[in-house]
Amino acid sequence: MRENINGPVKITEKTRPDDLVTNYDQLVQKNIVGQIKHAFPDDLILAEEDEIKTAFSASIPSLWILDPIDGTTNFIVQRDKFAVMLAYYEYGVGKFGIILDVMKERLYWSDEAAAYCNDRLLKKKDFNLHYSLIGVNAYMYRTNTGGLLDLSFQTLGVRTSGSAGISYTDLFEGKLMGYFSNLQPWDYAAGSIIASQLGFVTKSLDGGEPTFSGREMIYTVPKSLQNEIQNYLKSSKIE
Amino acid sequence: MRENINGPVKITEKTRPDDLVTNYDQLVQKNIVGQIKHAFPDDLILAEEDEIKTAFSASIPSLWILDPIDGTTNFIVQRDKFAVMLAYYEYGVGKFGIILDVMKERLYWSDEAAAYCNDRLLKKKDFNLHYSLIGVNAYMYRTNTGGLLDLSFQTLGVRTSGSAGISYTDLFEGKLMGYFSNLQPWDYAAGSIIASQLGFVTKSLDGGEPTFSGREMIYTVPKSLQNEIQNYLKSSKIE
Numbered sequence: 049m050r051e052n053i054n055g056p057v058k059i060t061e062k063t064r065p066d067d068l069v070t071n072y073d074q075l076v077q078k079n080i081v082g083q084i085k086h087a088f089p090d091d092l093i094l095a096e097e098d099e100i101k102t103a104f105s106a107s108i109p110s111l112w113i114l115d116p117i118d119g120t121t122n123f124i125v126q127r128d129k130f131a132v133m134l135a136y137y138e139y140g141v142g143k144f145g146i147i148l149d150v151m152k153e154r155l156y157w158s159d160e161a162a163a164y165c166n167d168r169l170l171k172k173k174d175f176n177l178h179y180s181l182i183g184v185n186a187y188m189y190r191t192n193t194g195g196l197l198d199l200s201f202q203t204l205g206v207r208t209s210g211s212a213g214i215s216y217t218d219l220f221e222g223k224l225m226g227y228f229s230n231l232q233p234w235d236y237a238a239g240s241i242i243a244s245q246l247g248f249v250t251k252s253l254d255g256g257e258p259t260f261s262g263r264e265m266i267y268t269v270p271k272s273l274q275n276e277i278q279n280y281l282k283s284s285k286i287e
Numbered sequence: 288m289r290e291n292i293n294g295p296v297k298i299t300e301k302t303r304p305d306d307l308v309t310n311y312d313q314l315v316q317k318n319i320v321g322q323i324k325h326a327f328p329d330d331l332i333l334a335e336e337d338e339i340k341t342a343f344s345a346s347i348p349s350l351w352i353l354d355p356i357d358g359t360t361n362f363i364v365q366r367d368k369f370a371v372m373l374a375y376y377e378y379g380v381g382k383f384g385i386i387l388d389v390m391k392e393r394l395y396w397s398d399e400a401a402a403y404c405n406d407r408l409l410k411k412k413d414f415n416l417h418y419s420l421i422g423v424n425a426y427m428y429r430t431n432t433g434g435l436l437d438l439s440f441q442t443l444g445v446r447t448s449g450s451a452g453i454s455y456t457d458l459f460e461g462k463l464m465g466y467f468s469n470l471q472p473w474d475y476a477a478g479s480i481i482a483s484q485l486g487f488v489t490k491s492l493d494g495g496e497p498t499f500s501g502r503e504m505i506y507t508v509p510k511s512l513q514n515e516i517q518n519y520l521k522s523s524k525i526e
Contacts, residue, residue: 065417066443121443125420126462178304181364186445190429190436197429204305204360206425208447223365 049076049150053127068120073097076132077116084112096234104233104260106140113137113260115234119211127151131213135237145241147213156217156242163220163245172247173222175270177277180225183207183215188230194253194265195284196228202280212239219243219268226269226277228253233260236268243268253281288315288389292366307359312336315371316355323351335473343472343499345379352376354473358450366390370452374476384477386452395456395481402459402484411486412461414509416516419464422446422454427469433492433504434523435467441519451478458482458507465508465516467492472499475507482507492520 049072058071077097084091091110092102102111112134117123119130132148147156156165163170184206188196200206207224209215212231216239218224229235236258240250252258253265255278269277288311297310316336323330330349331341341350351373356362358369371387386395395404402409423445427435439445446463448454451470455478457463468474475497479489491497492504494517508516 121420125418125443126457128462179364181360181449186428189425204364205449206447207449208445210420210444210446218365223367 050153053151057124059124066121068124069097070117070120070124072123073117073120075116077114080114080116080132080134094233096232104137104140108140109138111137113234113237115213115238118213118235119209122210122214129209129211129214131211131217133213133234133238135234135241137237142237142241142244145238147216147238147242149214149217154217156220158242158245161245163242165217165220170220170246175222175225175273177202177225177273179204181205181207181223183209183218183224183227183229185229188228188265192284195281196253198284199228199277199280212236215239216243216268219248220246225273226267228267229265230263231266232263233258236266240268247271249274251278255282289392292390296363298363305360307363308336309356309359309363311362312356312359314355316353319353319355319371319373333472335471343376343379347379348377350376352473352476354452354477357452357474358448361449361453368448368450368453370450370456372452372473372477374473374480376476381476381480381483384480386455386477386481388453388456393456395459397481397484400484402481404456404459409459409485414461414464414512416441416464416512418443420444420446420462422448422457422463422466422468424468427467427504431523434520435492437523438467438516438519451475454478455482455507458487459485464512465506467506468504469502470505471502472497475505479507486510488513490517494521 060069062069074097077095081093091112092108093100093112094102095114115133117130118133123130128151130150134146136143145158154165180203182203186208189206212235215227219227247270248268249271250258250268258266299308301308313336316334320332330351331347332339332351333341334353354372356369357372362369367390369389373385375382384397393404419442421442425447428445451468451474454466458466486509487507488510489497489507497505
């Protein structure tokens with residue numbers, strides 16, 4: 049992708065004029081799916097493009113979840129700020145996650161003990177809600193979905209990057225305290241696994257566990273702040 | 288700043304809890320103002336910090352406009368995505384602008400013929416409103432100030448970076464089609480001069496000329512799209 053970053057891209061609309069897919073999404077998916085199937089022929093795969101849509105289940109011994117290009121609009125318009133994301137689950141438990149910030153050549157990844165950026169060990173950061181920035185979905189922010197706008201007033205402000213993957217890398221680097229968006233499983237699988245090694249938890253907007261089925265409002269925040277954040281969200285909804 | 292990027296920062300609140308200044312804003316301003324005064328003792332200066340607030344006027348032979356750190360909250364929280372911005376005017380006419388993306392070590396600058404990133408000549412890009420992204424002030428976006436939310440529906444979406452300077456560099460690189468925010472003169476002086484070498488115009492939200500006095504709602508967009516954009520903003524306001 050980097051070699052051809054200024055070359056032409058074939059763009060197709062999916063569900064809406066702003067829901068786009070390119071020949072590169074399909075090429076990257078085909079390449080990675082092919083390698084997984086070659087190395088682990090019995091493993092199952094849930095992927096964003098085409099019809100590789102295994103339903104997530106705790107009964108599956110080995111499940112890969114792939115987003116070949118996260119931030120496709122950024123890829124098309126900016127040729128920057130997009131990511132390749134891959135997660136691996138055994139019996140419903142996340143074992144490792146991988147997020148590649150393609151243009152920065154930074155590979156964020158975790159094993160079952162720690163998280164890294166390339167060879168650099170990532171460290172947990174102590175966050176204070178009131179001196180933090182959060183990454184948000186613009187629609188949820190402006191409509192105060194689930195109390196997100198009200199929560200944002202407790203912070204120093206919001207940022208929108210147009211890519212879940214890039215927002216997750218900002219969490220890993222301590223640049224964002226939390227990330228709130230309306231996501232498919234392949235948008236949060238890798239991010240939530242890596243983030244868990246850095247003290248974050250990933251929940252649905254009402255505080256429950258993500259279902260990994262279809263689009264769902266999700267947040268990833270420091271475990272130490274989850275109750276405080278959930279209380280702000282809840283108190284806003286009651287009003 | 289880069290050498291001390293992970294060191295302590297002394298933070299002071301200005302007008303609000305989220306309007307912050309650091310010892311680095313003051314240090315950078317003192318350094319640059321000192322150099323200008325030494326080299327050009329008769330020139331006047333309008334700068335963000337302290338009391339160096341020459342009123343912009345077309346009668347001033349030589350006026351410098353300085354923002355020592357744009358994106359101070361990003362600097363404090365992220366230690367990334369902030370800029371140093373400097374503009375130079377003769378009798379009210381912008382002669383050159385400079386924006387330094389400190390952490391990327393990218394110096395964007397213009398003379399009276401062209402615009403550059405470090406030694407790389409920047410090129411004009413042809414934008415289509417409906418296949419573009421825009422940088423916005425989050426408050427103006429969510430409250431539809433001047434019709435900005437309605438305009439955003441004509442594009443592929445919005446991005447918020449927390450720094451006018453960083454948003455301007457995304458314009459120069461063709462990553463954003465336009466930038467819409469509520470700005471002080473030092474927030475848009477350098478950006479508007481550099482952008483003018485790449486086919487952009489900078490206007491107040493009602494389509495008039497920026498006044499360079501106090502905070503003002505401003506946009507920078509391609510000259511070729513200005514009428515179309517202004518019409519969308521106006522039609523929204525009439526509703």
